Amino acid sequence: MPVPYDPELPGYLAMLEMGGGMGGHASDNFPKAQAVKDATMGYFIVQNLPEGKLFLHYHGTYHSNNFEGIMWYLNEYRPGLNIMTIASVEQDDISELEEENEALADYVIVIPSSMTKTH
Numbered sequence: 001m002p003v004p005y006d007p008e009l010p011g012y013l014a015m016l017e018m019g020g021g022m023g024g025h026a027s028d029n030f031p032k033a034q035a036v037k038d039a040t041m042g043y044f045i046v047q048n049l050p051e052g053k054l055f056l057h058y059h060g061t062y063h064s065n066n067f068e069g070i071m072w073y074l075n076e077y078r079p080g081l082n083i084m085t086i087a088s089v090e091q092d093d094i095s096e097l098e099e100e101n102e103a104l105a106d107y108v109i110v111i112p113s114s115m116t117k118t119h
Contacts (some may be wrong), residue, residue: 002037004076005032011068038063042073049078061087065104090115 007013012031040058049055063069064085074081087105091098094110101108 003036003043004073005035005039006072007031009068009072011062011066023081034069039073040078042070045070045074048076049081061089061104067105 002085007028012035015031015034016028017036041063045055045057057070059070064071067085071083074083079093080102084107084108085105086107087101088109088111089101090102090105090113091099092113094112097108097110099108
């Protein structure tokens, strides 16, 4: 603490525009709370990276969409890491990746919108 924070990252700006999932009542603290989660995960990933080995980390796609979130912190804490990301998206038509999903990650898994959800 304190963690570095860039309030201009598009993902954090989008949280404010969407109301932070709080019915339009998000404050500036909502993306900061997300940043603390991202920073914490990034910090512990770097602390536990085995030298010369693959490290696989599972997290919700929003934590690395558009190469932000955790990725931003990994690059802050240890520049030069070889990082690959996977995102999952829902689309009505899965035959072609929609333009808005093209740059989300290195690999994008497209799931049909009609697929049964089991929350």
